[in-house]
Amino acid sequence: MRAAAGTALTGVAVAVTAGLVLAGGGATAEKSGEPGISTITARQLMKVTDVHQATGMTLLEGPVFGPDGDLLVVDVTAPAGEPKVLRIDVRTKRAEALFTDDDSVFTSAQISPADGRLYLTDLRAGTVDSISLEGDDPRTFFSGKVEGTVMQPDDLTFDPDGNLYVSDTSGHDDPAGPDRGRIVRIDRDDGTAEVLAGDLPAPNGISFDTGFGGLWISQYADNRIDYARLAGNGRSVTSLHPAVYVDGGRAQVDSTAVDASGNIYQMFHNRPGAEVFSASGEHLASVRAPVPDDGDYSATNLAVRPGSREAYLTVSGPSGGFVYSFRALGEGIRQSNGG
Template sequence: MESNRRGHPVATTGLLTAVLLIVATTACGQEEAAEKERTASQLVQVSSVHEETGMTLLEGPTFAPDGGLLVVDVTAPAGEPKVLRVDTESLEVSPVLTDEASAYTSAQFSPHDDRLYLTDLIGGKIDSFTPEGEDPVTFFSGDVDGKPMLPDDLAFDEDGNLFVSDTTGHSDPVWDPQGRVVRIDRDTAEATVLADELPAPNGISFSEDFTGLWVSQYAANRIDYLGLNEDRTEVATAHPGIHFDGGTSQIDSNAVDAEGNVYQAVHGQPSIFVYSFTGEHLATVSVPAEDAGGLDTATNLAIAPGTTDAYMTVSGEDGGFVYTFEALGEGIRQSNGG
């Protein structure tokens, strides 16, 4: 370092260049971080906190064949709408079906029979209905390998077979994993365990090419990738694919767009985190700051097929809402319910 006539050090050109580089790099990093932050717009309020249950929790958004958006209210009491229809144009909300005891946590239409399938977490079963909520049928119930199942989310393969996250052990610590991923045959309803001893699996979605499953592990805050064999009857390879640093919040349901991006919903904050299939954090979609005080959970999302119009279900003490944002890729089956 050079000195002036008074003996004080003078910064060299190299040092100045380094300082400017650090400043520029910091500014660039801050700009990139800001670009990742996206704000969703409120579309419509769907539900209010139920007096009987003390809460409302919207889940399972899925588009029906006629384009209507259906959502489930997990905590709706007996007699109140368990499945509701949202017209994304008129913003009209109407009931689809109810019953006395179910707690539906996800919804998706089958490519095999075009019926609506709902996972009943409390009842340990999977029900199906027409898109209008009629002709109720219990498609699956009972134990799997001698153990009851807590079916949370589901995904269909191209042939209409069901892949279900069994979130058994949901309240147990990560070091006591009891959850499973279960395949259910579309014709026989025979259940096969594909993976077990998992830390409360929740979200489950096929990759964009149907070669593997992205499974959100609620009690471990990670998203595992399960590569499947050719006929999707066994897990061929598996590894933790994405880790989520959520603090007190935990990962919930997920979805995949046509580009293979993974959209991860979060229980404990009203946000969706978007990752590339290689694990790069691409974006965080949150509700406006002025809304966040009364909304603490984003459970799931659906992207309208063939578009980038995304809809996320958000809930809290202010009620249950649908928010909308522009997705990074187009909607496909893997981003339409589950």
């Protein structure tokens, strides 16, 4: 079953904190205790979802700006019939349902440069699906096994030609043996899939660098970011190495994003914020999202509006799912817009 596109959600529009200026990113920056590192305080823009009674939580992910300027997000834990993809107008601070179905668990969203459709990874089914930007015409783009094993697709990104690169996070929930994750390439034309790298510790975030010569991959089970250099045709990994080790404490690395300056934004499960690193591994900034003191919150992903420094962070926890805003270090590009 699918909800009609444009169905308004009750009570999702929440007034932003007085004084928020979107054009400036809605954040303040100050020096942190660590030399050379700034602390950026993101401001709450709006509450988007409440905790679902059926699943006991809400988890916003995969923010991506469409060509009309609206922000599209997925709710990973939305039950059947409730909005699984939402459209947010960040200027009027209103959200509406875009798409739902009976059994998907969408964990990321990205707009294809090949056909302009919204692609969604379904962690439960092991598929990559797509819908129109109007929220209709659902299709399954990829399903089945990849070299003998069904994926647990988490995040995705596209190369300039529209080929898909997906993090298969298999093993993320198996403390006895998490090194079963993979990076999978799916051809945009015929849907054939091939494993580019395997035996990984539950990869989560995946983003190209600015030159499309390699991938930044966050390893959920090892709290690090790896760099995978690609062959010229993008169909094989020529080298892969740990690039940045992240001090997460109880938190674990989640999605990644890359801005036009090449900076890497690392988001977290069980931490309401992000860390920003240069392509050479320097720790540049810490983003903090002030949240209610009622339990653990996660800031799992962000989008930087293409061509601007307006950044929007998805934050979820016991009080619901929120969008926070701040000013990014660099302008938004495809690698900081969805995935």
